[in-house]
Amino acid sequence: MRDASLYCPPGIEGIVVDVKIFSRKGQEKDERAKTIEGYQITKLEKNLSDEIRILTDERLSAWKACSVARKCKPICMTSAPTSAC
Numbered sequence: 001m002r003d004a005s006l007y008c009p010p011g012i013e014g015i016v017v018d019v020k021i022f023s024r025k026g027q028e029k030d031e032r033a034k035t036i037e038g039y040q041i042t043k044l045e046k047n048l049s050d051e052i053r054i055l056t057d058e059r060l061s062a063w064k065a066c067s068v069a070r071k072c073k074p075i076c077m078t079s080a081p082t083s084a085c
Contacts, residue, residue: 008014021033029037 021036
């Protein structure tokens, strides 16, 4: 098996951008790997909910713009007609 790790020679200066921990399938993960994985899952779930919220807001604003352009009357969602509708 070959070591495919990336190494820098001594004396190189810079900023670490990202660190990834790899594990083999079927082996137990240590506490650090579980913590990192949990953080990544939380981050992905937050990004997904943000994207859904943004798309929903865009759809609503597009619908409002369409209804204003067509000068549509708002639809009353109650069963009995009232003066508020």
